[in-house]
Amino acid sequence: MRLPRPDAVIVQAAIAGALSFAHLHDIAEAAGQHDWKAWAYPVSVDLLLVASWHRMRTLRAAGLPARSAWTWFAIALTASLGANVATAGLLDLGHVPTWLRILVAGWPALAFFGGTLLAHSNPPAQGPEPEHPLYDEPEEPAAVPEPEPEPVAIEPAVDTPPALPAAPDPAPAPAPPIAVPTALVEHARKVAADHEARTGHPIDTDTLRARLGVPPHFADAIAAQLA
Numbered sequence: 734m735r736l737p738r739p740d741a742v743i744v745q746a747a748i749a750g751a752l753s754f755a756h757l758h759d760i761a762e763a764a765g766q767h768d769w770k771a772w773a774y775p776v777s778v779d780l781l782l783v784a785s786w787h788r789m790r791t792l793r794a795a796g797l798p799a800r801s802a803w804t805w806f807a808i809a810l811t812a813s814l815g816a817n818v819a820t821a822g823l824l825d826l827g828h829v830p831t832w833l834r835i836l837v838a839g840w841p842a843l844a845f846f847g848g849t850l851l852a853h854s855n856p857p858a859q860g861p862e863p864e865h866p867l868y869d870e871p872e873e874p875a876a877v878p879e880p881e882p883e884p885v886a887i888e889p890a891v892d893t894p895p896a897l898p899a900a901p902d903p904a905p906a907p908a909p910p911i912a913v914p915t916a917l918v919e920h921a922r923k924v925a926a927d928h929e930a931r932t933g934h935p936i937d938t939d940t941l942r943a944r945l946g947v948p949p950h951f952a953d954a955i956a957a958q959l960a
Contacts, residue, residue: 750779757813760820761775781847784851801851805847808847913951921955922959925941928944941956
């Protein structure tokens, strides 16, 4: 069985985290926070550091400002670095100054406030509003298959009187007018006026259809209203 190789980055991060954790614990205990309270301080600092970094990356990936996340990341990083530097002999942990006791005692409220702001600063997801067209292009009816012709039986010729000439087919009924939106007609008037002002000639139906991007029957109906 092949054993997995340890990742140097993970090992380094674990060692650094353990040392920073211990330094924060020593500072909290020296400032008067004993027992489980001293162990809770490094957890609070590290969690705020990780949460602010995660929120900052999420906001930047969404193209949104991340100033609030940067602020809390800087506060948590300052608390962590300050504890590590303070344990290097710069402070007498047996006689901690009053200002450090005040900072340690006030850290829980500050960390709770920052964590609440980071947890409730999710931006609403809003998508672009759909564009409404000026008109609805009519749908073409589905093609209906034509029935196959039935075979016709050939009957013997019979002497019949000459047939009268067939009556002419009635003229087809005129097609119903196409309803064109008023906004589209007004836009077509502006396009026609602009074309006539530039060329000196009235706009033709093909040019009007190309400029408006409408079907031929719409272009004919609009040209009839512009005449």
